[in-house]
Amino acid sequence: DVKVTQSSRYLVKRTGEKVFLECVQDMDHENxxxxxxxxxxxxxxxxxxxxxxxxxxxxxxxGYSVSREKKERFSLILESASTNQTxxxxxxxxxxxxxxxxxxxxxxxxxxxxx
Amino acid sequence: xxxxxxxxxxxxVVEKEDVTLDCVYETRDTTYYLFWYKxxxxxxxxxxxxxxxxxxxxxxxxxxxxxxxxxxSSFNFTITxxxxxxxxxxxxALPYSGAGxxxxxFGKGTKLSVIP
Numbered sequence: 001d002v003k004v005t006q007s008s009r010y011l012v013k014r015t016g017e018k019v020f021l022e023c024v025q026d027m028d029h030e031n032x033x034x035x036x037x038x039x040x041x042x043x044x045x046x047x048x049x050x051x052x053x054x055x056x057x058x059x060x061x062x063g064y065s066v067s068r069e070k071k072e073r074f075s076l077i078l079e080s081a082s083t084n085q086t087x088x089x090x091x092x093x094x095x096x097x098x099x100x101x102x103x104x105x106x107x108x109x110x111x112x113x114x115x
Numbered sequence: 116x117x118x119x120x121x122x123x124x125x126x127x128v129v130e131k132e133d134v135t136l137d138c139v140y141e142t143r144d145t146t147y148y149l150f151w152y153k154x155x156x157x158x159x160x161x162x163x164x165x166x167x168x169x170x171x172x173x174x175x176x177x178x179x180x181x182x183x184x185x186x187x188s189s190f191n192f193t194i195t196x197x198x199x200x201x202x203x204x205x206x207x208a209l210p211y212s213g214a215g216x217x218x219x220x221f222g223k224g225t226k227l228s229v230i231p
Contacts (some may be wrong), residue, residue, distance in 0.1 A: 101210070
């Protein structure tokens with residue numbers, strides 16, 4: 001089974017802090033994704049990566065950056081956390097075989113609260 | 116542009132009832148895939164099924180079945196004899212259009228509550 005592991009289930013940080021959310025997958029997937037999920041807004045893509053050191057902006061990249069130094073690890077960085085970044089963050093990975101044909105596999109999510 | 120609409124925001128059923136979750140999509144692609152995911156209260160999204168646009172046969176897996184109708188751009192999900200463990204948010208998803216796209220467009224989800 002595919003395993004996508006997010007470093008924390010719950011995280012509380014303060015406004016202005018630099019926050020790191022880590023995601024690791026064990027299935028040698030080329031693609032990795034970061035989403036945030038908010039009530040009424042569904043899942044929104046923040047960034048994704050299709051290869052090591054490669055990244056593409058999603059729908060809501062403002063206030064975030066990402067890092068992918070190794071194939072299995074994809075980090076989401078909140079440069080200066082703000083209260084409007086309080087949300088559920090979900091990491092996913094997928095194979096790159098066939099455009100968009102492969103399912104994305106998700107981690108358990110991180111509930112981040114910014115105080 | 117790709118679009119996925121799940122018009123039912125919330126549904127409540129009594130245990131053992133059948134329930135259908137609707138998904139309507141828009142795409143300019145002639146061939147495409149569609150996905151359903153389940154998100155239980157614990158939070159993780161679980162992949163349920165992938166169907167391609169070539170295959171309009173209904174898919175059945177235990178109590179779950181999916182009805183794909185290309186003519187109406189719908190990919191509906193039916194749970195037969197619902198159980199409390201089926202309580203979750205269900206998402207329908209469609210890949211972005213264009214070569215080299217690996218992103219998915221998700222509907223906003225339908226929250227299903229199965230009451231014992």
